[in-house]
Each structure stands twice: as structure tokens, then as C-alpha cells.
Amino acid sequence: MLKQLSFFVLLFAGLIINAQTAHNTLSLLPDYIQHTAEKGSFRIAANGITAKIVVDPDDWKGVIRAANDLGDDVRKVTDVASPIIADVKLVPGAIIIGTIGKSKLIDQLINGGKLNVDAIKNKWESFVIQTVGDNLVIAGSDKRGTIYGIYDVSEKIGVSPWYYWADAPVKKSTNLYVKAGRYLQESPKVKYRGIFINDESPSFSGWSNKHFGGINSKVYTHIFELLLRLKANYLWPAMWGNAFNEDDPMSPVLADEYGIVMGTSHHEPMMRSQKEYTKRKDGIGPWDYVTNAENLKKFWTEGLERNKNYDNIITMSMRGDGDVAMGKGDDAENIKTLKQVVADQREIIRKVYGKDPAEVPQLWAIFTEVQRYYDAGMNVPDDVTLLFCDNNWGYIRRTAPVNELKRKGGMGLYYHIDMNGGPWNDRWINTTTVPKLHEQFSLAYKSGIDRIWIVNVGDLKPKEMPIDFIMRYAWNPDAISADQTSDYMTDWATGIFGKEHAAEIAELVSRYSKYNLMRKPEVQDPNIFSFVNYHEAERVQKQWQDLTAKAEALEKKIPKEALDAYYQLVLYPVKASAGVAEIYLAAGRNNLYAKQGRVSANEYANRARELFELDKKLSARYNDFIAGGKWKNMMSDVHLGYQKWSMPKENSLPPLNEVTPLASPSLGVAVEGSTDAWPGTAELPQFDVLDKQRYYIDIFNRGKGQLKFTAKANKPWIRLSATKGTIETEQRIYVDINWEKAPEGRGGGLIEINQNNTKVPVVINTLKKATPAGKTDYYGGFSGEFSIPANKFSLKTAGDNAEWIVLPGLGRAEACMGIYPTTAQSSTPEKAPRLEYQIFLPESGSTTVLLGILPTQDINPGRGLRIAVSIDNGDPVILDARKGYHDEFKEYTAENLNRSKNLKPLPDFGYNYALISRGKPRRTEVFDNQRWLDAALDVKKAGIHTLKIYMIDPEVVLERIIVNPNDKYPSYLGAPERN
Structure with missing residues (x-):
């Protein structure tokens, strides 16, 4: 698959423009590093000699620091560092680094007509890397633009952004050259891109305490550098037991010097951490704006005064103390209070900054119960970024509302790849795939959520891969399509481990x-x-x-x-x-x-x-x-033995049972399809001529000693893999049918298992009927339930304004089917994109069809989450995934408990979190990563039919279809594919 990235590469003479394709999905720019010299190329290192790096001493401190990193990165690769020269004089054969308007070096080149920066001047975080004469120039539109250009060179010469955080090996080389040319990086599509260190105890905090004496500036500088190497710019610091600005006063200073925009979490307003309040609580009073507004305003004012000279995004409004809903549950009263909170906070910003609050970046996190307030009509000033959220488990709760698209503050997304809390913890290991991230972040971005992407990453480790993808994807979501996610994975592996084993x-x-x-x-x-x-x-x-x-x-x-x-x-x-x-x-x-x-x-x-x-x-x-x-204590999360959402005190095994053998051998028999064992009914599932099944019988010994058995079928066409045996514990016998000799229509027989005077009958049922002639590409059979992977359609028809596309790697199986574009208008079946599947149904009458879709949230309340299904020319049945979930006191229960959700809505987190209540395993559609919709369709006659699936709303993603679900044989994944 060709990469869908093109870049304009203007040769340094300024006369020719060439379009080049990025060498991989990780890089925004083409790979300009070579290991042999060409005409006009710039030498970074060769024959033990490295180029000098020149930087204006009056440039940003973060730029100077990153320039030093580049010098050391050259050492990592070649064993010889590039010397750093702090000067304003151009040095022949050197790497010239600087920021437009801040570096005399860069301004000299611009004024002398040697460097054209019109394409990046006054742009956000843009840079150009260009060979100019015998120099290599890295020029940024602003501080971070320059830093990103520096680290772009570092990564391309062989230093991964993960060299510290994942011990990624450096790719050694003795000769490094930059191909002659001009490499321009435009501004990112998502303005603020960052991570939230959260749920940091016991792992991250234990590691930091061991190696750094706490979560302090020594730790944070490593995080700042990682973010910058990933071309990210935003951080919410650890907050469980920590106060970023007060635990180590150098932390905010260094964040600003490095070039990191700081914020506080969704429930910590006005640059104040929760711990800053809790340790002053006796003096401040209750976290209650109705009764204690003046003290809280003073507390917030002091926080802003402390941080006003740094680059921040201020979290607005408030929640209850401890990240819970505020007030006594009266939404109308809370909305009234919060409107006053925001108005007063804006006035504090005006006084502290001495300017219109609209000029100071702010966000309002529409998290948990706050989404109810937003839906009820609460809003904040137009310049405040609306930070929408996911459902804590990686499914966004809103796409951008159309009426907010022109909002001055834009819209952002707070997203979890780590969760401590409802609906359940998801902390220990990475459980997020790149196809899922692509589908959800693309859905958000395409709708207009592009001002802020902030990701809850827990301890940072072991979430390296999804962090890498999200930060790179955020720069230009158009650069990686759904069918390039596997390319990204290979390129990610190549960037760390090299090409040889990258695919594996x-x-x-x-x-x-x-x-x-x-x-x-x-x-x-x-x-x-x-x-x-x-x-x-x-x-x-x-x-x-x-x-x-x-x-x-x-x-x-x-x-x-x-x-x-x-x-x-x-x-x-x-x-x-x-x-x-x-x-x-x-x-x-x-x-x-x-x-x-x-x-x-x-x-x-x-x-x-x-x-x-x-x-x-x-x-x-x-x-x-x-x-x-190096990573002592980092892998300390308890991850075994959860009985509720919160982390157990220690790892523990699930309940285990010991069986005491009987004193003497004793026959036991269990068969496929049943959890019971003889004594009791022993009946195998139906055999049919189309699928030619093979089922098993387990013969086991309940006692001590050897057990001898015989097995005999009463029909010659019933075949057994063994007819006798001697066992200490158990033996499995397989049963299949000789279909050439089996009787037509429905047949039956018995298998008798004998041990001494004990006889166990096992019932056999068969079905031998004519199968469809001349049809080789269909799903179905005689034995009830069968499944169809969504991407195994026989026909795909585009609609008036959209089409179904394959989303590789998404979902439980090989791929899902989604809609392109996801911004399409809702449709009706006659105008909608359609998928068709050929199926064989042996009987007429009502047929149940289950559609397995991803648990997409109620992202656009105005139109639903609808999909339609029909058979042949029958009227389509429209199914709405929201149906039965909106009423807070209503349960949705399907007949098949093993596929049902039995959900009670919890509006603070979405509408699909409650656990089923009949003593069964923990099951919800979010935990299962699947939602089932069922429809009863009328089949006029037996035979081959066309099953049709229609898009109604574009955000619904289809993963699997199950026809004739057989509740007698329940399973988690459904019957495996057969055709």
C-alpha cells in the first residue's frame, strides 16, 4: 500500500519543487539521511569527524538544550559528539540551528536571501531543514518548531524517541549525510497533543521514589524530552499524591524552558492540584462554592499568580472534592453554581494576566456528569476549549456538535488508554490496538475535535506503543489511513529494532x-x-x-x-x-x-x-x-483477582477446587456441548452432512486405579476414534459420521460406554439432506448457529453519500466494516451503502440475526446509532443501538444471557456499564468490546438467501453477524466462521 503522504521538497536553489513520499508512517518528512556522500549533501559525520552545531546563545533555552541533545545523539550513533558552539557567527560546514526572530543566525540567513521562511513564518510549531551552501540549517517558526526540527534529525540518524523510556537501541553508523534539499514541515493538525500521568501508584511512584527520590523535576525532564521527541507539547502531571508545582518548584520552571505546555487534570481548576487543596483544607474550608466561594477564589488566584509566566492551559469550572460529582445531585442547581464559578474564574484570569481572558488558553472538561450539564444547555465562553471525553475505556462519548464547529476555543478530546475507576480498572498492561485508536481518533478528528488531544497513560509504561501512535497521528491524522495501521506497526518496530525482525x-x-x-x-x-x-x-x-x-x-x-x-x-x-x-x-x-x-x-x-x-x-x-x-518497581500493579473495579491489595488466584478420587475406579462421561456429566442425559450436538462435524466424548475416571472401558455404536455409520481403552484419569474419543452410509433425512443412534456393569448411552442425531447445488460461496448449514465475519461480504454497494470500507485489524477478528466518510449524513435503506452476504437457510419461518457492532457511544444524540438488516427483498429492519439504554431504570436483556448485556444506564460514564445481575460472569458490552443487536427476519422458503446490511448512521462499525443464535450452546465469541 502506497503511503498517502506527500511533501513539497524545494531544492535549495529555490527553483524546483518535488513531491516526495515519506518512507514510513512514523515520519512526517522524507528520509533525508544517507550513509554515503552525494553531490551537494551535507556531512554530519564521516571518518571520525563530526559537524559543529552552532546556536545563538540568546535563542530559547529549550532550543539550546535540544541542540546539545543533537550533539550527544550524534555521539550515540557515531561515538563522536558534534561540538556545540554558542555564537551568532556562521561557521562553515556547521549545523545552524535557530528560531525565526529569536536567532541572529537564522535572521542573517533570511535577510541575506539564503533562507526563505515565508512558508513557516508566524506559523504554529513549523520548521524547515535545508542545506544552504555548505551548511545544514534547522529553522523553526517558534520555540517548539525549532526543537521538533532538531529531534527530527536525531530520529532519522538513528536515535529513537524511546531510547530512554524503552531502552531502544541506537542504530550505529560512522557516516551520516543529509541529502541536498529543503524539507519543510507544516503545522500540526491538532494544536495541543499530550499525555496525563495518572493512577501512578504503586508503579510509577515506586519507580520514581527508588531512582529519583520522588516524582520531581528529575523525572519530569525525561518525560518532557520524550514528548518533544514525539513532537508533542502538552502534559497533565501526576496528581494522585503529588503536586507538580509545589513538590519541586523547578518542575514548572523546567517545563517552560523545555517548551512543554502544562495543565492540570479535568477536575483540578485554575492550575491548582487537588493535593494543594487537601493539605490546606483546614485553612481554606470546604470545597463548596455555594458556602465557601471567597476562600476558593483566593486559593485559585494564588495558583494563577504562581504560574502566570509559564505556558499553560487553564482547567475551568470544578467538580466535587476527590474527582466526584459536586453538590447533592441536583443538576439544575449544580449548573447554576458552575456558571457562577466560571464567571468568577474568568474575572480572576482577567486580573492576574491583565488582559482579556479570551487571550489565555482555557478548557472545560465535559467529563462524566458534566456531560449531562452540557446536554442540558450549560456552556462556557466561546474562547474556552470544550474538552469532550471517552467512556473511560476508549470509546468517545461525543463527536463535535455542529453548532460548536465555529467555536473560537475549538474542541478537544480527553481519552483513556489507562483507567483507574468506573467501569473497571484497566491499568496493568496495554490493551489498546492501533486500529481501535485510529477508528476512534479519526472519528473525533473528522468531526472537528482538533484543538487538544490529551491521553490518560497511567504510568506511561507499558503503554509505549499506543502513546507513540497517538502523538504521531495527532500531527496529521490524514497521513495514516485505516488500511495503513499495519504499516505503522511495522515502521514502529523498525524504528526501534531495525528492519530484520520488524514484521514479526x-x-x-x-x-x-x-x-x-x-x-x-x-x-x-x-x-x-x-x-x-x-x-x-x-x-x-x-x-x-x-x-x-x-x-x-x-x-x-x-x-x-x-x-x-x-x-x-x-x-x-x-x-x-x-x-x-x-x-x-x-x-x-x-x-x-x-x-x-x-x-x-x-x-x-x-x-x-x-x-x-x-x-x-x-x-x-x-x-x-x-x-x-533501571525499571525497579515499575511493574508493580496488582492485576490478578479483581472482584470490583478497584485494585485488590495483592494478586490472587480465582477460586480453585480440589477433587478427592473415589477409592476405586468409577466411570464418568461428559460430552461436547454440555457442562453436565453422566449420570444424566448425554447427547451430542447434531451432526449434519454440510458441515461434517466431529464431536468428542470425554471418558474419565472418578476414582483411583485403572479404569477399563469399551465404546460401541449401534449404527455402522457412526465412527469412533477408539472403541476401548485403559485410563488412569481420562481419554477423549472423537465421533464422526460416514455420510455415504448414513440414512437420508433425520437419523439417530446410540453410543454405549461400558465399564463393568455400568453403561452410559450417548445420543446421536444426524441430518442428511440435499445441499445447494452450484453454490460455493455462501454461509450457513443445517445445524443452527453460524457466523459471518463482516469483511467477508459477497457484494458491496456504495450509497448516495458514503460507502462501507474494510477496517483491517479492528475488532476481535480479521477486520471490521466501517463507513467512509464518518461525517456522512444519515441515510435511509434505499439510499444507503449496503453489504450483502449469501447464506443458506434450511427452513422457512422466522430467523434471528444478531449484528455484532463495536460499542460506539451515543456520540450524536440528535440522530441515533442505527443500522438496518433485511433478507432478500424483504423490508429492512432498522435497529438503534441506543434503544433500551436511555431510561436510567430500564434493563436491556436478550434471551441469550451469554450474549446479553442486561445493562442499567450509568449516565456519569455512558449508558452501558452496569454488570449483569444473575450471578454470571462480569459482562457488559464495553467489557466485551462488542454490542449485539438482534432482529427477527421472515424467511419465505428454504435455500440460498441474500442477507443485506445497510448503513443508517455512519458511526456504526460492524464486526460480525450471527444467524440463528443457538442458546442451547452459548459462547462468548459465537460459532466460529464456517462456509
């Missing part, structure tokens, strides 16, 4: 995050996946085990200098995630087998315990050994 690493990281997103570790449960239907648990376990095997095998091929980075970014998250998933699978099988009386239940209990010990060892290796103990 990209696949490992993509897969582990995808599997985690299918079921995040903190909400794992022993009963999520089915152990008796569709081999679901086995398939999930095999996915994890195969991934682990690949990661372990690849580790042996990784160069020594890259092993620390490989463990942090690949091996640990793969193995540890797989271990947690398998612990719950082992516990689930133990619970089931103990219920059935199987002695082998004890083996699975032991397996869970082994994996629990392995989890400890993996964390210990991370904390104590990699990078010489």
Missing part, C-alpha cells in the same frame, strides 16, 4: 494487544469462554500459547543491545498477558471438571498455580534485571 515484532505486539482487548486482564473471569461449545476455550488458549512460543523463539534472534527493549515492548506483555489469560482458562476448566467429578480438575488447579508463580517471575525480571534494574 509488529505482529506480536498487534496480536497481544488485540487478544487483551478481546477480554482485558482485570475483567477476566473463569467462566467467560465456553469449555464445551465450539472448542472456544481451547482456541483462545492456543492463540495465546502460539503467540508466546513465537515471542520466545524470536528473543533468541534479537541482538544483545536490543534485548532490554524487546522484553519491555514485546516479550513481557506477550508472556504475562498470556499467563493471566491462561490462569483464568485453567481455573474455569478446573471449576467445570470439579463439578463433573473429574480427578483431572486437580491438574488444572496446579496449572493455574504454576502460571501464578510464573507471573511473579516475569514481573521480577522486569523490575529487577532488565536494563540493570
Whole structure:
């Protein structure tokens, strides 16, 4: 796939303009670094000699500091540093660095006609890198523009932005040249791009205390540098037990010098951290504006006075003390109070800054209950940025309202890739995929949310990959399309590990995050996946085990200098995630087998315990050994044994059961499709000639000693993989059908399992009917439930104003189907984009169709979240994903509990968070990363039919279709694909 990025490269003579394509999806500019000299190229390093770097001593401190970083980065790559010269005289053969209007060096070149900066002058964070005579010039439109240009060179010569935070190895080279030309970087599409260090205890705080004596300026300078190397500019500092401005007064000073815009979190107004209030609470009084306004205004005024000379975005309004809703629950009263709060805060800004508040960047976070206030009509002045939020688990709650598109302050997004709180914690490991990030951030950006993107990243580690993607994507969301997300992953891996194993690493990281997103570790449960239907648990376990095997095998091929980075970014998250998933699978099988009386239940209990010990060892290796103990304490989050949203005190195993064997051998039988064991009904699911299924019978020993058994079918066309055996614990027998000899129509038979005088009958049902002739491309069968991946359509038809497109890697399976553009107008079925699927239905009558869609939030309340479905020429049935979720006291319950949500709306976080209430596993559509919509469709006659899916609202993303859901055989993922 060709990269959809083009850049104008103006040759230094200023006469020719060429369009060049970026070499990868990480870089905004083409790769101008070479390792051999060409005509006109600039030498950074060759033959042990490095170019000098010249910077005006009166330029911004952050520029001078970054120039020194570049000099040292040259050393990292070549072993010889580039000397730094602080002067205003041009030096032949040197790298000239400076900011327009701040650097005499750059202004000399401009005034002398050697450097044309018209394209970047007075622009936001833009820069040009150009060969000028025998010099290389890095000129920025402003402080950060210059710094970004510096770090662009650093990354291209081989120093990853993650050299410190992930121990990414430096790509060594002795010769470095810049190809002759002019490389211009335009301003970012998203103005403020940053991260929020949050939920920082025990890991980040423990690490900082160990290595830096606390969360102080020594820690923050590393974060500032990372952000700048990623071309980001904005930070919300750690706030759980910390006060950025007061814990270390040098922190805000250095942030400003580095060039980082500082803010405070969504509930910390006026540059005041919560901890600054709590330690003064006795003197200030209650956090209640109705009763204590004057003291709070004084507190806020002092905060602004302290920080007014720095580059900030001021959080406005207020929530209750401790990041909770304020007041006594009366929204109208709260809105009235908050309007006064904002008015008074604006007056404080006017007095402190001595100018119109409209000239001072501010934001209002529309978070949790505040969205209700916004929806009820509360608003803030037009110059204040509206910061919309996601639902805490990565699905945005609003696209940009049309009436806000001309807003002077614009709109922003607060987004979580880490969560401590409702609906449940999601902290320990990365559970976010790049395709999901692309889909959600593209949805936000295309609608007009482009002033601020701030991302809750928890401890920063181990969220390196999603941080990298979001910060790069924010610069130009048009530069990476949905079908380039895999290219990004390969380029990300290449940037850290080199090309040789990049594709393999990209696949490992993509897969582990995808599997985690299918079921995040903190909400794992022993009963999520089915152990008796569709081999679901086995398939999930095999996915994890195969991934682990690949990661372990690849580790042996990784160069020594890259092993620390490989463990942090690949091996640990793969193995540890797989271990947690398998612990719950082992516990689930133990619970089931103990219920059935199987002695082998004890083996699975032991397996869970082994994996629990392995989890400890993996964390210990991370904390104590990699990078010489550099990351001590960083991997300290408790991640096993969650019973409620908050972190447990310690890791613990799910409940395990031990089975005491009977004194003598005793026959037990369990069959596929049932959680029961004999004594009781033993009936296998139906066999049919179309799918030619193979099912199993488990014969097990409930007691001590050897058990001899025989198995015999009463029909010659019933085939058994074994007819006798001697077992200590258990043996699996497979059953299939010789269809050439099986009777026409519905048939049946018995398999008799014998042990001494014990006889267990297993019922067999078959169906042999004619299958569709001449049709090879269809889904369906005789045996009820079947599924269709959304991207396996037979026909795709565009609508009047939109079309369905494949979104690779999104969702649980290979891909999803989404709408392009997502800004399209809602449609009606006759004008809508349409997908068609050929299906075989063996009977007429009512057929249930389940549409599995992503749990998109109520992002545009004015129009719904609708999709339509029909069969053949039948009338389309329009389904609204919001139906049944708006009434705060109403539950939505589908017949199949294993697919239902049974949700009670929680308007503070969205409408789909409540846990089901019948003693079943933790299940919601957000936890499941899937929402099911069902429709009953009328089938006129048996045979091949066309199932049609229509876009009604453009934000709905289709992941899977399940036809004829068979509630007798429930599962988490549904029947696997068959055709």
C-alpha cells in the first residue's frame, strides 16, 4: 500500500519543487539521511569527524538544550559528539540551528536571501531543514518548531524517541549525510497533543521514589524530552499524591524552558492540584462554592499568580472534592453554581494576566456528569476549549456538535488508554490496538475535535506503543489511513529494532494487544469462554500459547543491545498477558471438571498455580534485571483477582477446587456441548452432512486405579476414534459420521460406554439432506448457529453519500466494516451503502440475526446509532443501538444471557456499564468490546438467501453477524466462521 503522504521538497536553489513520499508512517518528512556522500549533501559525520552545531546563545533555552541533545545523539550513533558552539557567527560546514526572530543566525540567513521562511513564518510549531551552501540549517517558526526540527534529525540518524523510556537501541553508523534539499514541515493538525500521568501508584511512584527520590523535576525532564521527541507539547502531571508545582518548584520552571505546555487534570481548576487543596483544607474550608466561594477564589488566584509566566492551559469550572460529582445531585442547581464559578474564574484570569481572558488558553472538561450539564444547555465562553471525553475505556462519548464547529476555543478530546475507576480498572498492561485508536481518533478528528488531544497513560509504561501512535497521528491524522495501521506497526518496530525482525515484532505486539482487548486482564473471569461449545476455550488458549512460543523463539534472534527493549515492548506483555489469560482458562476448566467429578480438575488447579508463580517471575525480571534494574518497581500493579473495579491489595488466584478420587475406579462421561456429566442425559450436538462435524466424548475416571472401558455404536455409520481403552484419569474419543452410509433425512443412534456393569448411552442425531447445488460461496448449514465475519461480504454497494470500507485489524477478528466518510449524513435503506452476504437457510419461518457492532457511544444524540438488516427483498429492519439504554431504570436483556448485556444506564460514564445481575460472569458490552443487536427476519422458503446490511448512521462499525443464535450452546465469541 502506497503511503498517502506527500511533501513539497524545494531544492535549495529555490527553483524546483518535488513531491516526495515519506518512507514510513512514523515520519512526517522524507528520509533525508544517507550513509554515503552525494553531490551537494551535507556531512554530519564521516571518518571520525563530526559537524559543529552552532546556536545563538540568546535563542530559547529549550532550543539550546535540544541542540546539545543533537550533539550527544550524534555521539550515540557515531561515538563522536558534534561540538556545540554558542555564537551568532556562521561557521562553515556547521549545523545552524535557530528560531525565526529569536536567532541572529537564522535572521542573517533570511535577510541575506539564503533562507526563505515565508512558508513557516508566524506559523504554529513549523520548521524547515535545508542545506544552504555548505551548511545544514534547522529553522523553526517558534520555540517548539525549532526543537521538533532538531529531534527530527536525531530520529532519522538513528536515535529513537524511546531510547530512554524503552531502552531502544541506537542504530550505529560512522557516516551520516543529509541529502541536498529543503524539507519543510507544516503545522500540526491538532494544536495541543499530550499525555496525563495518572493512577501512578504503586508503579510509577515506586519507580520514581527508588531512582529519583520522588516524582520531581528529575523525572519530569525525561518525560518532557520524550514528548518533544514525539513532537508533542502538552502534559497533565501526576496528581494522585503529588503536586507538580509545589513538590519541586523547578518542575514548572523546567517545563517552560523545555517548551512543554502544562495543565492540570479535568477536575483540578485554575492550575491548582487537588493535593494543594487537601493539605490546606483546614485553612481554606470546604470545597463548596455555594458556602465557601471567597476562600476558593483566593486559593485559585494564588495558583494563577504562581504560574502566570509559564505556558499553560487553564482547567475551568470544578467538580466535587476527590474527582466526584459536586453538590447533592441536583443538576439544575449544580449548573447554576458552575456558571457562577466560571464567571468568577474568568474575572480572576482577567486580573492576574491583565488582559482579556479570551487571550489565555482555557478548557472545560465535559467529563462524566458534566456531560449531562452540557446536554442540558450549560456552556462556557466561546474562547474556552470544550474538552469532550471517552467512556473511560476508549470509546468517545461525543463527536463535535455542529453548532460548536465555529467555536473560537475549538474542541478537544480527553481519552483513556489507562483507567483507574468506573467501569473497571484497566491499568496493568496495554490493551489498546492501533486500529481501535485510529477508528476512534479519526472519528473525533473528522468531526472537528482538533484543538487538544490529551491521553490518560497511567504510568506511561507499558503503554509505549499506543502513546507513540497517538502523538504521531495527532500531527496529521490524514497521513495514516485505516488500511495503513499495519504499516505503522511495522515502521514502529523498525524504528526501534531495525528492519530484520520488524514484521514479526509488529505482529506480536498487534496480536497481544488485540487478544487483551478481546477480554482485558482485570475483567477476566473463569467462566467467560465456553469449555464445551465450539472448542472456544481451547482456541483462545492456543492463540495465546502460539503467540508466546513465537515471542520466545524470536528473543533468541534479537541482538544483545536490543534485548532490554524487546522484553519491555514485546516479550513481557506477550508472556504475562498470556499467563493471566491462561490462569483464568485453567481455573474455569478446573471449576467445570470439579463439578463433573473429574480427578483431572486437580491438574488444572496446579496449572493455574504454576502460571501464578510464573507471573511473579516475569514481573521480577522486569523490575529487577532488565536494563540493570533501571525499571525497579515499575511493574508493580496488582492485576490478578479483581472482584470490583478497584485494585485488590495483592494478586490472587480465582477460586480453585480440589477433587478427592473415589477409592476405586468409577466411570464418568461428559460430552461436547454440555457442562453436565453422566449420570444424566448425554447427547451430542447434531451432526449434519454440510458441515461434517466431529464431536468428542470425554471418558474419565472418578476414582483411583485403572479404569477399563469399551465404546460401541449401534449404527455402522457412526465412527469412533477408539472403541476401548485403559485410563488412569481420562481419554477423549472423537465421533464422526460416514455420510455415504448414513440414512437420508433425520437419523439417530446410540453410543454405549461400558465399564463393568455400568453403561452410559450417548445420543446421536444426524441430518442428511440435499445441499445447494452450484453454490460455493455462501454461509450457513443445517445445524443452527453460524457466523459471518463482516469483511467477508459477497457484494458491496456504495450509497448516495458514503460507502462501507474494510477496517483491517479492528475488532476481535480479521477486520471490521466501517463507513467512509464518518461525517456522512444519515441515510435511509434505499439510499444507503449496503453489504450483502449469501447464506443458506434450511427452513422457512422466522430467523434471528444478531449484528455484532463495536460499542460506539451515543456520540450524536440528535440522530441515533442505527443500522438496518433485511433478507432478500424483504423490508429492512432498522435497529438503534441506543434503544433500551436511555431510561436510567430500564434493563436491556436478550434471551441469550451469554450474549446479553442486561445493562442499567450509568449516565456519569455512558449508558452501558452496569454488570449483569444473575450471578454470571462480569459482562457488559464495553467489557466485551462488542454490542449485539438482534432482529427477527421472515424467511419465505428454504435455500440460498441474500442477507443485506445497510448503513443508517455512519458511526456504526460492524464486526460480525450471527444467524440463528443457538442458546442451547452459548459462547462468548459465537460459532466460529464456517462456509
